[in-house]
Amino acid sequence: MPEFAELKQRAAVAWSAGAFEDIADGIHDMHVALAEALAPQPGERVLDVASGAGQVCELLAGAGARVTGIDLSPRLVEVAKARAAADGYDIEYRVGDAEQLDVDDSGFDAVVSSVGMIFAPDHDAAARELARVTRPGGRLAFSAWTPESRIGDTLRALAPFQPPPPPGAGSALEWGVEEHVREKLGDAFELRIERRISQFEEESVEHAWEVFSASFGPLKLLLENLDPERRDELERTMLDLSRRAEQPDGSVAEDREYLLVSGVRR
Numbered sequence: 491m492p493e494f495a496e497l498k499q500r501a502a503v504a505w506s507a508g509a510f511e512d513i514a515d516g517i518h519d520m521h522v523a524l525a526e527a528l529a530p531q532p533g534e535r536v537l538d539v540a541s542g543a544g545q546v547c548e549l550l551a552g553a554g555a556r557v558t559g560i561d562l563s564p565r566l567v568e569v570a571k572a573r574a575a576a577d578g579y580d581i582e583y584r585v586g587d588a589e590q591l592d593v594d595d596s597g598f599d600a601v602v603s604s605v606g607m608i609f610a611p612d613h614d615a616a617a618r619e620l621a622r623v624t625r626p627g628g629r630l631a632f633s634a635w636t637p638e639s640r641i642g643d644t645l646r647a648l649a650p651f652q653p654p655p656p657p658g659a660g661s662a663l664e665w666g667v668e669e670h671v672r673e674k675l676g677d678a679f680e681l682r683i684e685r686r687i688s689q690f691e692e693e694s695v696e697h698a699w700e701v702f703s704a705s706f707g708p709l710k711l712l713l714e715n716l717d718p719e720r721r722d723e724l725e726r727t728m729l730d731l732s733r734r735a736e737q738p739d740g741s742v743a744e745d746r747e748y749l750l751v752s753g754v755r756r
Contacts, residue, residue: 602631
């Protein structure tokens with residue numbers, strides 16, 4: 491939708507503001523689960539929508555798939571290209587929008603997204619694109635944080651510090667609700683939906699905040715633009731959330747729930 495153009499431009503800047511690759515490694519178990527659900531075969535054409543720094547693409551390419559990654563963030567696309575070059579992966583990366591993918595109809599044997607396309611504001615458009623680019627009989631796999639998860643708590647805590655989204659913009663957490671997934675994708679895909687856990691560990695609450703605030707671009711940019719009082723308030727809010735998962739030895743250990751959605755194109 492045209493009314494979301496400015497929102498997506500801001501999102502591209504925000505996701506480019508931090509070293510997301512530093513925290514994406516913290517959901518490696520989710521990446522592995524997605525690759526296993528997709529089960530790519532050698533030579534298959536696979537598209538990663540909102541491919542980030544390329545961790546999932548690398549797993550798929552390592553299995554012999556011909557992989558394309560598309561992400562809204564120019565910085566993350568460049569990071570992914572550099573990683574692929576350094577490690578010898580033949581992966582095509584480009585900047586693009588999950589709501590308007592610049593690829594052919596039915597152009598892929600399989601499509602994947604790791605808690606990525608869920609942030610596209612127009613859920614109907616994102617769902618249509620997933621269906622459009624997957625060939626009949628092709629496969630889909632994506633992950634989405636549930637509203638009840640620790641990440642759900644984090645996104646809700648961040649909301650009061652951010653500008654309100656434009657009317658009609660969908661929430662990423664809606665994709666973590668089974669009924670929403672079936673409403674948006676059930677006509678196009680035969681779906682399987684599972685609740686999974688991604689395990690997160692960090693040495694301390696303070697270190698978890700240090701890494702998150704420096705690496706999660708939307709948060710880093712937000713902190714840079716808040717006045718000192720609001721910035722301190724946000725930091726206290728985030729630290730309090732992390733302390734819910736603090737262990738007796740001072741470390742942090744969290745079970746982060748997400749939906750693993752897989753499907754076959756009708």
